[in-house]
Amino acid sequence: MSDAPILEASGLHLRFGSVAALDEVALRVWPGEVVAILGESGSGKTSLLRVLSGTVAPDAGEVFYRDAAGVLVPVHVAGEAALRRLARTEWGFVHQNPRDGLRLGVSAGGNVGERLMAVGARHYGGIRAAAAEWLRRVEIDPARMDDLPRDFSGGMQQRLQIARTLVTRPRLVFMDEPTGGLDVSVQARLLDLIRALVADLGLAVLLVTHDIAVARLLAHRLVVMRRGRVVEHGLTDRVLDDPQHEYTQLLVSSVLAA
Amino acid sequence: MSGWALRTEGLVKTFTLHLQGGARLPVLYGVDLSVASGECVALAGPSGAGKSTLMRCLYGNYGAEGGRILIRHRGETVDLTAADARLVREVRRETLGHVSQFLRVIPRVPSLDIVAEPLVARGMAPDAARAEARALLSRLNMPPALHALPPATFSGGEQQRVNLARGFAPGYPVLLLDEPTASLDAANRDVAVALIREAKAAGAAVVGIFHDTDVRDRVADRLFTVEPRPEASRSAA
Numbered sequence: 001m002s003d004a005p006i007l008e009a010s011g012l013h014l015r016f017g018s019v020a021a022l023d024e025v026a027l028r029v030w031p032g033e034v035v036a037i038l039g040e041s042g043s044g045k046t047s048l049l050r051v052l053s054g055t056v057a058p059d060a061g062e063v064f065y066r067d068a069a070g071v072l073v074p075v076h077v078a079g080e081a082a083l084r085r086l087a088r089t090e091w092g093f094v095h096q097n098p099r100d101g102l103r104l105g106v107s108a109g110g111n112v113g114e115r116l117m118a119v120g121a122r123h124y125g126g127i128r129a130a131a132a133e134w135l136r137r138v139e140i141d142p143a144r145m146d147d148l149p150r151d152f153s154g155g156m157q158q159r160l161q162i163a164r165t166l167v168t169r170p171r172l173v174f175m176d177e178p179t180g181g182l183d184v185s186v187q188a189r190l191l192d193l194i195r196a197l198v199a200d201l202g203l204a205v206l207l208v209t210h211d212i213a214v215a216r217l218l219a220h221r222l223v224v225m226r227r228g229r230v231v232e233h234g235l236t237d238r239v240l241d242d243p244q245h246e247y248t249q250l251l252v253s254s255v256l257a258a
Numbered sequence: 259m260s261g262w263a264l265r266t267e268g269l270v271k272t273f274t275l276h277l278q279g280g281a282r283l284p285v286l287y288g289v290d291l292s293v294a295s296g297e298c299v300a301l302a303g304p305s306g307a308g309k310s311t312l313m314r315c316l317y318g319n320y321g322a323e324g325g326r327i328l329i330r331h332r333g334e335t336v337d338l339t340a341a342d343a344r345l346v347r348e349v350r351r352e353t354l355g356h357v358s359q360f361l362r363v364i365p366r367v368p369s370l371d372i373v374a375e376p377l378v379a380r381g382m383a384p385d386a387a388r389a390e391a392r393a394l395l396s397r398l399n400m401p402p403a404l405h406a407l408p409p410a411t412f413s414g415g416e417q418q419r420v421n422l423a424r425g426f427a428p429g430y431p432v433l434l435l436d437e438p439t440a441s442l443d444a445a446n447r448d449v450a451v452a453l454i455r456e457a458k459a460a461g462a463a464v465v466g467i468f469h470d471t472d473v474r475d476r477v478a479d480r481l482f483t484v485e486p487r488p489e490a491s492r493s494a495a
Contacts, residue, residue: 030344033344188365188366189365189366191365192364192365192366192367195364196367217364220343220347221343221344234321234343235318235343235346235347237319238318238319238320238321238343238346241314241319241320242273242314242319242320242321244274244321245276246276246277249275249276249277250276250277253277
């Protein structure tokens with residue numbers, strides 16, 4: 001409990017013209033914690049993820065990342081080279097559309113292996129073995145290692161993206177609607193896979209989703225956003241079972257029971 | 259009494275229903291409950307009095323509106339109503355267990371792993387945790403063939419036994435039981451009673467809702483009556 005947050009943001013503001021995408025947002029994430037940012041389209045949740053990961057600069061506010069050496073990195077001041085280094089080593093990104101996170105013209109094994117090479121792995125046999133192991137972990141037959149991901153199904157592509165992201169053992173993973181475009185049965189399998197891997201590796205995850213079931217299954221903690229503001233946050237089951245804010249009550253009561 | 263493991267002081271819980279024009283529904287008012295280590299307290303009171311609400315407040319699943327919920331955790335006193343989400347998670351991992359009426363099923367995870375999970379979270383090696391889970395499921399008369407299956411397709415009684423095994427495996431110092439035997443047959447009810455008695459003997463403080471009065475009389479040391487809020491104070495609130 002005495003450990004320091006891995007990511008810490010405060011006073012974040014961001015405007016698109018007259019629309020406030022972020023309005024005085026603060027957030028902290030600790031190592032090993034899965035935090036879901038929950039909200040409808042236009043709530044500002046994706047803007048928040050982009051600001052936290054350094055992709056978009058806020059109009060005001062600060063974001064700090066504490067790196068593996070314990071050094072506090074000011075994300076929006078550190079510069080592009082430092083962010084590129086983090087993205088290659090300590091951070092991972094899982095995009096909603098696997099085509100944004102994969103190289104479709106490179107073999108499945110290559111997609112996983114090149115992330116390892118980017119952090120210095122050089123032994124071909126070792127890289128290939130690690131890639132095969134990770135394909136197995138995400139339930140892709142290693143025999144498909146030399147196939148191109150453009151021939152994979154959507155669910156398989158998404159699992160490959162997860163293998164590519166996690167193979168370097170990042171400390172903090174940003175996920176934007178990771179099960180967004182998938183069929184329900186494929187979603188369940190993927191969620192279970194993400195849940196197990198995150199627990200095994202002890203990852204910190206920032207997850208953006210509009211899907212309450214996804215948040216309940218994956219997240220330890222929830223941040224509910226509406227119109228650029230955090231309206232409620234706390235333990236996942238507390239927020240979903242005893243929502244305090246009017247908007248959270250509306251969200252929870254609007255879920256169709258299966 | 260200094261030996262308490264869990265206590266509430268003036269606990270208040272009111273639900274505000276924003277979607278019903280902000281209607282306020284007072285449920286708990288001024289609840290003072292104290293449970294000692296090795297003691298089992300059964301919640302009593304008519305249906306709707308707030309027994310389940312109290313239980314959910316004690317677990318931190320419902321947020322309290324007023325008062326305190328104190329629990330002995332790592333030799334110190336933690337107020338669950340004021341603790342942040344991370345501390346509540348830590349308390350749940352190490353000190354505070356909960357067996358709910360229904361298992362919230364996680365798709366695709368085998369029963370054995372569902373039971374082993376809280377043990378692994380407390381630092382036990384996965385193989386040792388699975389061995390303990392296997393033993394406990396077998397004691398609850400779950401045939402080994404079912405251990406490898408996710409409980410989604412199980413009967414209510416089978417799901418409840420997975421739930422019981424998950425709740426009892428870690429040996430929490432404080433244990434909340436919400437109708438733990440509701441869907442069990444007589445033989446498994448006896449196993450559940452034995453598990454509760456063993457937990458008490460090991461020093462656990464147990465709070466339970468038992469609609470089965472036979473089970474209640476076999477495990478509870480005393481009753482704690484949750485008083486329904488009178489209608490008058492409802493409309494006044």
